[in-house]
Amino acid sequence: MGETQVYYFDNAATSWPKPEAVYRAVDRALRTGGSPGRSGHQRTLAAERQLYEAREKVASFFGVSKPSSLIFTLNATDALNMAIKGLLKKGDHVLTTPCEYNSVARPLNAMARDGLITVTEIPCTGQGTLDVTGLSSLFLPHTALVIATHASNVTGQLMPVEELGAAARARQVPFLLDAAQTAGVYPLSLKTLQADMVVFSGHKGPLGPQGVGGLILEEGLALRPWREGGTGSRSHEVLQPQVMPDYLEAGTMNMPGIAGLQAGIDYIESVGLDSIRFHEVRLASKLREGLKKIPGTRVYGPADPEEGVAVVSFTLDGLDCGDVGFILEEVHGILCRTGLHCAPGAHRCLGTFPQGTVRLSPGFSTTEEDVDYLLEAVAEIAFEAGLG
Amino acid sequence: MKKRSYFTFPSIHFAIRAEKILEARGCDFKMVPVPRSISSSCGTALRCAPEDADRVLNYLKVADVPIESYHELEEKNSQGLFSFLARERKQR
Numbered sequence: 001m002g003e004t005q006v007y008y009f010d011n012a013a014t015s016w017p018k019p020e021a022v023y024r025a026v027d028r029a030l031r032t033g034g035s036p037g038r039s040g041h042q043r044t045l046a047a048e049r050q051l052y053e054a055r056e057k058v059a060s061f062f063g064v065s066k067p068s069s070l071i072f073t074l075n076a077t078d079a080l081n082m083a084i085k086g087l088l089k090k091g092d093h094v095l096t097t098p099c100e101y102n103s104v105a106r107p108l109n110a111m112a113r114d115g116l117i118t119v120t121e122i123p124c125t126g127q128g129t130l131d132v133t134g135l136s137s138l139f140l141p142h143t144a145l146v147i148a149t150h151a152s153n154v155t156g157q158l159m160p161v162e163e164l165g166a167a168a169r170a171r172q173v174p175f176l177l178d179a180a181q182t183a184g185v186y187p188l189s190l191k192t193l194q195a196d197m198v199v200f201s202g203h204k205g206p207l208g209p210q211g212v213g214g215l216i217l218e219e220g221l222a223l224r225p226w227r228e229g230g231t232g233s234r235s236h237e238v239l240q241p242q243v244m245p246d247y248l249e250a251g252t253m254n255m256p257g258i259a260g261l262q263a264g265i266d267y268i269e270s271v272g273l274d275s276i277r278f279h280e281v282r283l284a285s286k287l288r289e290g291l292k293k294i295p296g297t298r299v300y301g302p303a304d305p306e307e308g309v310a311v312v313s314f315t316l317d318g319l320d321c322g323d324v325g326f327i328l329e330e331v332h333g334i335l336c337r338t339g340l341h342c343a344p345g346a347h348r349c350l351g352t353f354p355q356g357t358v359r360l361s362p363g364f365s366t367t368e369e370d371v372d373y374l375l376e377a378v379a380e381i382a383f384e385a386g387l388g
Numbered sequence: 389m390k391k392r393s394y395f396t397f398p399s400i401h402f403a404i405r406a407e408k409i410l411e412a413r414g415c416d417f418k419m420v421p422v423p424r425s426i427s428s429s430c431g432t433a434l435r436c437a438p439e440d441a442d443r444v445l446n447y448l449k450v451a452d453v454p455i456e457s458y459h460e461l462e463e464k465n466s467q468g469l470f471s472f473l474a475r476e477r478k479q480r
Binding site for chain 2: 320321322323325326338339355
């Protein structure tokens, strides 16, 4: 990257920069060493304590009283696949939305293609909101799972997940919530959301490093593990031990990642979850309103900023979104994401398929001046393109 | 209107491999977003002048880098815009 300044507006992909404490925690974990459950010496015990502390802290952050209900995974995609493929069986019906990230859509599409399951999508409006008026009629006797994203990674729109959770709970159907865009931003609680499983990404909102995510499971929910192997417990047994969390955590844990995640969450708690969200949502609102004033823009996102996360999508008439993103970077040093954002279904709802959008996602360290700079840059592109 | 050559790849892995090989060969090229008029598995394409395309293709073949497609396109509106704005590149 050299010495030139960059303006980072891609926190929805991965948060950057991290708080200093996160970098230090990763370094410290690497230097401490030790692998939980693999030996009895002091390094192992230190790592085991670190793992326990992290699990307890992260579980508490997500409103989970039993730490063993929190499984650390590689990322949200890993957790989603673990949940989907561990729960569903042949003949099951799944209720989901068209706005899902590919890590929900692709596993479901593959299982449907292979004749294992059937899938129904809850209708979505052209504004990217869910239409839950006919929800009860979409449930079938063999509906085995409801899956929904908490917020769209394209528009930032929060989905009516409380309604989905309530409808699923009333019919004793498990509800899997993909909180990849809301973890570390909105308070999450299985109880309030009536979710049986919540998936989060460690490297977005929670400000942890890449390589860590999590699956939170309601007690008593049984999943078939996708991987079986060394757990450091009951090694004499030839089959995977049934006790949580070992049951779903075979193999060496990403200790540096988990330590970094804990430090990220500690930082959020010290500054205040609400105050970080307030800052990000306010910047996203300013972006949205500023973009609307630029001739030739179409802006996609919730009408009420309180109903969203800090993600804004836009297009400029007649310009390819990839080119706009490229110009933003090459000329102005602004980093963002363009295209379909691994959520083609959301774009089909919005009418931006296949061309996609430019997506901007400010973070905790983004400033008002950064937003002003970005708006000037987009205005210049629009002007030079003859749009205004 | 200026013509440009675009190579696309099956995945970003091969696009980066192509970049590495051509950099080592001192070729004149740029990694750019795939133009929307081309469909591609990977969002990053290799752009060069049409007169350099044969040379690029040879290097990639020798290094066993799979190419998904090759296109020659006339520079369109937003790319012309980019060239204009690049001349005004801000110092930061």
